[in-house]
Amino acid sequence: MHDDAHDTSDPVRLVENPLVTVLMITYNHAGYLAEAIEGVVGQECDFPFELIIGEDASTDATREIAFEYQRRYPEIIRVVHSARNVGMNANSFRIFSKARGEYVAYCEGDDFWCARDKLARQVALMKRDKRIGIVHTDWTRASLRGGLWKYDIHKSVHRGVSDRYLSGHLFGTWYYPKILRTCTILLRRQTMAEWYESGLMDSKYPFGDSVLSAWVTSRWDVGYIAEVTAVYRASANSALRSGARARVRLYTSALQFDTSARAFFAERGDYPSGYRWESAAGLLLWGGRARDLRAIKHALLDFAGHFTLASFAATGLRSIAMRLPRIKRHPGRGLSGTTGT
Structure with a gap:
């Protein structure tokens, strides 16, 4: 944890006992962040939740947008930030270390959720089956065409994927790239803490999703909701498109x-x-x-x-x-x- 990190929030109005903490790392996402935040604050749940935005010293208006939404939703949003860029892995860990919910969910600042009942359905599934250690959903891609990001829910990523790769014991196929997409997952905060403590993750890796997938599927069954709840933005700046x-x-x-x-x-x-x-x-x-x-x-x-x-x-x-x-x-x-x- 970096000592110069600040947590901008309203302790008086912030929800006291969130069941879920949504973690959102963001860097130079000024064009996308509002949509990502709206997808979270618009969740319809019968339980309280919080959103922690990890703003990593962006050079555009990302931080200002995060602050604007924190002022608009002081009961939900906290913004963790620092004067210097710390990188994806450190940024992710420092906001996780501030999570208060029993469960954590993830949505990076250039993706967004398109289903208002995403969190409610995932938590319900986790509570029903104690063998499940992580819940994910179907998802779709948004691609840039003619200057606009477009997506179609009928073109879901899992529409032709066998059930054997989507739920149950998946350690043998944890590396299948269409599953456990970060913007779709929810798991217990304790499970994430144990993953960090396991030593499997190295901060030098330019990824964390594969490491988490291997570890969590080695210990738990995977739960699945067969509906598109998230949109992954196929950004030209990602590691796979650089x-x-x-x-x-x-x-x-x-x-x-x-x-x-x-x-x-x-x-x-x-x-x-x-x-x-x-x-x-x-x-x-x-x-x-x-x-x-x-x-x-x-x-x-x-x-x-x-x-x-x-x-x-x-x-x-x-x-x-x-x-x-x-x-x-x-x-x-x-x-x-x-x-x-």
């Missing part, structure tokens, strides 16, 4: 995490090989696009060091099979929309 060299760095870090995870879960004997296969394949592909001979060599040596020819083929086929669409329908509410720039 060019070939950024992808090389991402997949290199993924291999480093996989090495640590294999050691961490060694006693279980059921840690899946698919994440390493996909990370090495990604490094090989994007190393080629970046014309990075070192990355290409790294990927090829990694394949050779961790797979026989037979296991390479079998793991690759399983990875491909996970992505084959199934004929499936999820209930939806017929929403489509255009959001501002």
Whole structure:
């Protein structure tokens, strides 16, 4: 926790015992933050909740927007901020450390929720089944077209995904990229605290979602709500869309995490090989696009060091099979929309 972090809130009007804390990290999201906040404060629940916004020294009007909404909703919103940028992982941890709810949910400042009953349904599911350690939902993407962000709820990400990858015991497929999207999850605050204390997460990783997915699915069942409740903004500034060299760095870090995870879960004997296969394949592909001979060599040596020819083929086929669409329908509410720039 950074000593220079400030918590701008109204202690007199702030809800006393929130059941849920919503955590929202934001940096240079001036064009999106209002929509993200509106999706949270508009939740219809029979329990109190709070929203903690972690504003990471943005260079645009993000902080001013956060303060404006805190003044508008003093019973719900707190803004944690500092004079200097601390980075995604430190920003996420410092707002988590201030959470007061029994449960925590996440929505980053460039995503938003599109279902007013998201929190209510997730909490109800967690309470019904004590085997569940995390609840996620279906989601959809907003893409920038003609200067506007557009989305269609009928094009949900899970519309062709087999149920076997969405709920229950998912440790064997925790790395499937369409599940446990950060803007869709809710889990117990104690579970997050144990994850941080486990030592599996390294602040140097340019991601946290994969680490959390591996850890939480190793201990708990996954609950699922088959309805789109969140919109993920496919931002050009994300790690997956910042060019070939950024992808090389991402997949290199993924291999480093996989090495640590294999050691961490060694006693279980059921840690899946698919994440390493996909990370090495990604490094090989994007190393080629970046014309990075070192990355290409790294990927090829990694394949050779961790797979026989037979296991390479079998793991690759399983990875491909996970992505084959199934004929499936999820209930939806017929929403489509255009959001501002």
